[in-house]
Amino acid sequence: MDVWTSLHARVHGTLRQRRLLPERQRLLVAVSGGQDSLCLAQLLLDLQPKWGWHLAIAHCDHRWRDDSAANANGVERLTRAWNLPFYRAVATENLPSEAAARQWRYDELSQIASRENCTAVVTGHTQSDRAETLLYNLIRGAGADGLQALGWSRELTEGVSLVRPLLEVSRDETGIFCRERDLPVWEDVTNQNLKHARNRIRLELLPYLKQQFNPSVEASLAKTAELLRADVAYLERQAEILLRLAIVPPDDDSDGRFHLRLHRRPLKAAPLTLRRRAMRQFLTSHLEIAPTFAHIEKLTALIEAPNRSQTDPFPGGAIAYVERPWIYWSQPPQAEADSSINPEIDSCS
Numbered sequence: 001m002d003v004w005t006s007l008h009a010r011v012h013g014t015l016r017q018r019r020l021l022p023e024r025q026r027l028l029v030a031v032s033g034g035q036d037s038l039c040l041a042q043l044l045l046d047l048q049p050k051w052g053w054h055l056a057i058a059h060c061d062h063r064w065r066d067d068s069a070a071n072a073n074g075v076e077r078l079t080r081a082w083n084l085p086f087y088r089a090v091a092t093e094n095l096p097s098e099a100a101a102r103q104w105r106y107d108e109l110s111q112i113a114s115r116e117n118c119t120a121v122v123t124g125h126t127q128s129d130r131a132e133t134l135l136y137n138l139i140r141g142a143g144a145d146g147l148q149a150l151g152w153s154r155e156l157t158e159g160v161s162l163v164r165p166l167l168e169v170s171r172d173e174t175g176i177f178c179r180e181r182d183l184p185v186w187e188d189v190t191n192q193n194l195k196h197a198r199n200r201i202r203l204e205l206l207p208y209l210k211q212q213f214n215p216s217v218e219a220s221l222a223k224t225a226e227l228l229r230a231d232v233a234y235l236e237r238q239a240e241i242l243l244r245l246a247i248v249p250p251d252d253d254s255d256g257r258f259h260l261r262l263h264r265r266p267l268k269a270a271p272l273t274l275r276r277r278a279m280r281q282f283l284t285s286h287l288e289i290a291p292t293f294a295h296i297e298k299l300t301a302l303i304e305a306p307n308r309s310q311t312d313p314f315p316g317g318a319i320a321y322v323e324r325p326w327i328y329w330s331q332p333p334q335a336e337a338d339s340s341i342n343p344e345i346d347s348c349s
Helices: 006-018 035-051 068-081 098-115 127-140 171-180 197-212 217-246 264-269 272-286 293-301 334-340
Strands: 026-030 054-061 086-090 120-122 153-157 160-163 247-252 258-263 319-323 326-331
Touching: 006 035, 026 035, 026 098, 035 054, 035 171, 054 068, 054 098, 068 086, 086 098, 098 120, 098 153, 098 160, 127 171, 127 197, 127 217, 197 217, 217 247, 217 258, 217 264, 217 272, 258 264, 264 326, 272 293, 272 326
Parallel strands: 026 054, 026 120, 054 086, 120 160
Antiparallel strands: 153 160, 247 258, 258 326, 319 326
């Protein structure tokens, strides 16, 4: 290592405190060529002797830019200089949106990690990304779950975790680190395109908030996301307990429909936030798409609804209705369900 900096010490401490990347694991580091991912790769390479990791680098080429192949080649040259394995994924189809690109990227990284027996995919998301994500989701009307997005780790696929060790490091700090280590940062011109909402948040909204309200706004927003993360985890566990208390094994009626019952008594005794979460968990298990806020609200309303109340059909054709203390979930026969699914219904964030 050239020099042990305060950034090395912080990331080393974060890894130990949060137990993010165990010793002697095979890690796949996602490197775009930008300053955040290059900073991450160099930090992990510097810390490798202390942790005994087996590192590899992966680059995903979306083919969105004329210079994307040159960018990928630059990452590969740097990886070879580091004497690390390199894996490149190239999009074969047009990726029409940032969401589609993100899903493709995670799919590719998952496949590479599984094939190479890596236990984690490590990305360079920073404190700045966390702040931007909170603002982006807040503007779109997300609840606590959306506001606490970009957690430290989550399961990516079976046996592979997605880990973000730099969530307490700002983008300014990764830039300084890259300059000090003379890392060849590849500037992505699409990051300056203001037609993308995230770029407007990064380039216009956050600078305004820093100047007019709080110079440390990124750190403050990231702290809020971290606090919400703990709250959401607790509420989700309590909602799971509530749903287990309310749910009753299914039966089949003579008309061939599938019926599942929820007892309203424990649901009525619970706070509204737990009711909503329990109903969302239920719908997540029984709909073919992610439930929207409207889906959750109309099922939650049945907890206090008069006898014989019922909903209009959910995607897939199921309806929910009240009979005395019960909410019945009536799933139509499979043939009816298949014909009634509307693929154009959007899922919620």
